[in-house]
Amino acid sequence: MKFLSPTISRLARMRFWRIKNWSNHPVASQREVLQELVTAAQYTEFGKKYNFSRLFTLKDFKRNVPIQEYDDVKPYIERMMNGEENVLWNTPVNWFAKSSGTTSAKSKFIPISEESLTDNHFKGSKDVITTYYENFPSSDLLTGKALVIGGSHQLSKVKDDIQFGDLSAILMQNSPFWGQWLRTPELSIALLDEWENKIEKLARVTADENVTSIAGVPTWTLLLLKRILEIKGKQTIKEVWPNLELYINGGVSFVPYREQFEKIIGGKVNYLEIYNASEGFFAGQQKPDDDGMLLFTEHGIFYEFLPVEEYGKPNPQTIGLKNVVPGKNYALVISTTGGLWRYLIGDTIQFTSINPYKIKVSGRLKHYMNAFGEEVIVDNSDKAIAIAAEKTNAIVNDYTAAPVYFSEHNNGAHEWLIEFDKEPANLHQFTVELDAALKNHNSDYEAKRQKDIALRLPIVHALRKGIFTEWLRSKGKLGGQNKVPRLSNERIMLEEILLLR
Numbered sequence: 001m002k003f004l005s006p007t008i009s010r011l012a013r014m015r016f017w018r019i020k021n022w023s024n025h026p027v028a029s030q031r032e033v034l035q036e037l038v039t040a041a042q043y044t045e046f047g048k049k050y051n052f053s054r055l056f057t058l059k060d061f062k063r064n065v066p067i068q069e070y071d072d073v074k075p076y077i078e079r080m081m082n083g084e085e086n087v088l089w090n091t092p093v094n095w096f097a098k099s100s101g102t103t104s105a106k107s108k109f110i111p112i113s114e115e116s117l118t119d120n121h122f123k124g125s126k127d128v129i130t131t132y133y134e135n136f137p138s139s140d141l142l143t144g145k146a147l148v149i150g151g152s153h154q155l156s157k158v159k160d161d162i163q164f165g166d167l168s169a170i171l172m173q174n175s176p177f178w179g180q181w182l183r184t185p186e187l188s189i190a191l192l193d194e195w196e197n198k199i200e201k202l203a204r205v206t207a208d209e210n211v212t213s214i215a216g217v218p219t220w221t222l223l224l225l226k227r228i229l230e231i232k233g234k235q236t237i238k239e240v241w242p243n244l245e246l247y248i249n250g251g252v253s254f255v256p257y258r259e260q261f262e263k264i265i266g267g268k269v270n271y272l273e274i275y276n277a278s279e280g281f282f283a284g285q286q287k288p289d290d291d292g293m294l295l296f297t298e299h300g301i302f303y304e305f306l307p308v309e310e311y312g313k314p315n316p317q318t319i320g321l322k323n324v325v326p327g328k329n330y331a332l333v334i335s336t337t338g339g340l341w342r343y344l345i346g347d348t349i350q351f352t353s354i355n356p357y358k359i360k361v362s363g364r365l366k367h368y369m370n371a372f373g374e375e376v377i378v379d380n381s382d383k384a385i386a387i388a389a390e391k392t393n394a395i396v397n398d399y400t401a402a403p404v405y406f407s408e409h410n411n412g413a414h415e416w417l418i419e420f421d422k423e424p425a426n427l428h429q430f431t432v433e434l435d436a437a438l439k440n441h442n443s444d445y446e447a448k449r450q451k452d453i454a455l456r457l458p459i460v461h462a463l464r465k466g467i468f469t470e471w472l473r474s475k476g477k478l479g480g481q482n483k484v485p486r487l488s489n490e491r492i493m494l495e496e497i498l499l500l501r
Contacts, residue, residue, distance in 0.1 A: 015130045022298035023356045027321055029298040034058065037302060037335055044086045046076065046341060058320070067306070067316060067333060067342045070108050076339075077109055083159045088339025089113050095174070096164040097278035109164055110278040115337035117174055119300040121167075124281030127296065128274060131286050132246070136270070144243050145184040145209045148172065149202070149216030149224060150191075165191075167278045184209045195220075195478040203227040211241040215248040217483060218257040219398060225264050236266025250274045252483050253361070253382040256396050259389070260421060275361060279345050280336055283359055292352030292360045297321075300337035305330035308348060311365055326351045329377065331365050348377065369487050371403035372412050372454045374445040376438065378486045384437035385418075391433045392424035398468045398484050402494040404459060411452065415459045417497055423462055431460045463501065471497050 022029040038061065042052035055061045066072075073088070080087050081096060088111060095117075096109040112121075133139055150168025165173075169191050172183070183190075185205040192198040199220075207228050214221060225237055232240050247261065247269055254273060261271070275283040275293055280301045283293035295303070304318035308329045318333050329348050335341050346366065349359045363378035370376070381401065389396050397419040404413040416434070424430040435458055439446040448454040471493075472478045485493060 015126065016134045019127055019130060023294060026295070026297040026357055030302055030321060033298065033300065034061065034302040034335065037300075037337065040090050040337075041088070041339065044088060044090050044339070046088050046339070062318065065342050067318070067344055068340070069344050073340065073343065077111060080111060081109060081159070081162050083162065088341070089337070091115065093339065094162055095170050096162070097167040097170055098164045099278045108278075111338040111340070112170055113338050115300060116280070117171070119337055121171055121276070121281045122175070123299050124276065124284065124296055128248070128272065128284040131284070132272065135287055139245065140243060141212050141246060142182060144212030146182055146213045146215065147184055147206055147209075147211045148190065149214070149221055167276070184211065199224055199227060203231055207231050207240060210243055212243050213246040213248065214244070217251040218249055218254060218261070219252070219483065221247075222257070222260060222264065229264070236264065238265055238267035244269055246270050246272065248272050248274055250276055253378065255382045255386045256389070260395055275359070277345065277347070279334060279340060279343065282332070290358065292358030295357040295359050297357070302335040304333040304342065306333050306344065308365070321357060324351050324354065326354060329362055350379070363487070367485055367487050369401065369403055369414060369489060371405060371489055372448050374442065374448045374455065376414070376442055376445055376487065380438060380441045380445070381486055383441055384434050387437040388430050388433035392426065392430045393422075394420055394424035394430060395422040397421045397465065400484055400486060400488070400494060400497065402488045402491045411456055412454055413456045413459050415461070415494060417461050417463055417494060419463045419465060419468055421465070427460060427462055431458055434458060434460065461498075463497070467497060467500055470500055
């Protein structure tokens with residue numbers, strides 16, 4: 001199929017002018033998106049309740065419609081899953097993305113309409129590939145197979161024509177025929193529920209394919225790649241798949257995992273980050289060396305940005321694209337073609353550029369450590385872990401951290417549970433480097449560490465391999481998009497994992 005590569009490249013790049021158009025006029029694109037959303041939903045139950053037919057400005061929209069969290073929209077979504085129409089969106093919604101979250105056993109069900117699929121998720125995917133071919137016109141990416149490491153899928157028991165599953169499974173189930181042709185493995189294996197059995201079947205089926213790209217969460221991707229090497233008796237993935245050229249990652253920061261991937265792949269590949277959540281496809285990296293991902297502003301989602309200090313106030317105030325400041329933490333508030341209105345998804349982002357608008361995920365509103373005023377976010381901890389690992393020649397598989405609060409005999413500290421693929425020769429030196437990197441990336445943490453007044457040196461435990469997988473299994477969250485929460489102000493999860501040692 002190599003002879004098709006030039007044709008595929010030209011076809012993919014024909015769409016690039018559209019990307020340039022909305023990325024060069026993001027504010028105008030967002031204005032049109034909001035108008036289309038409100039117009040489409042004006043006769044839904046939600047639209048009637050909040051007088052969508054009389055909302056003519058963004059100011060009106062923000063004044064009339066309160067910011068929503070999942071518990072606010074849950075009653076509407078439950079009715080939609082029971083088959084009611086015109087509740088949050090004006091077209092039938094037959095798919096719901098199941099997201100169990102990371103701190104609760106309760107599931108969230110995010111409505112996925114036909115417009116969500118076509119105008120957001122699939123459009124975003126095409127834009128990522130288009131941009132890739134624009135940067136690498138001689139690429140053979142689409143002449144091989146794409147290995148997609150997704151979640152599971154199961155039918156809803158509420159109504160036969162209403163289905164739910166992991167987002168990745170919904171996308172696979174609804175992708176066009178050519179998408180099925182280009183992807184590996186076949187759908188029956190890709191959608192298996194039991195994750196450990198699924199990894200084994202994925203490895204055995206895909207090991208002999210011509211895989212040119214991989215997409216998946218880093219932790220589960222690494223598990224699969226290691227199993228493939230065991231099956232094939234090879235040292236690197238490039239020996240198995242010599243034409244592999246792209247790894248698309250998302251869900252968690254790639255920073256702590258990059259060294260492991262470079263080692264296990266054993267050759268040149270491109271790495272691209274995307275921001276594709278159950279609620280929407282928000283952004284994608286344009287080039288492998290970009291600082292940040294291009295915000296998708298013409299993809300059926302209207303964005304507002306909530307300064308994190310506003311969260312929890314009686315009437316929190318959001319800002320638009322024109323007023324964002326690079327480097328500042330904002331909680332993402334979205335309105336979508338799935339019927340989410342001014343919905344607070346819980347992620348925090350920072351802008352790395354405003355011309356064009358590029359973002360990075362900095363953490364979660366409820367995933368941080370701020371027990372002593374240190375305000376450590378996931379972006380800080382990921383970078384610090386990567387630096388400490390590099391300086392001590394260690395490799396980190398996964399980690400989590402929580403505060404140790406003041407006691408009668410000691411002041412506070414941060415306690416870290418780290419699963420190493422390769423442990424440092426000196427764990428104390430790793431701890432010192434971790435502490436120094438956190439000071440360098442967070443001035444509040446540095447201030448609290450002055451003379452150990454509020455915070456003493458971190459407490460770091462090196463855990464046996466596989467312990468985080470055990471914990472996820474115990475919570476029924478093994479595989480797919482599920483991941484270990486990085487940071488918390490509460491010690492519940494940390495104590496649970498310590499009991500498994």
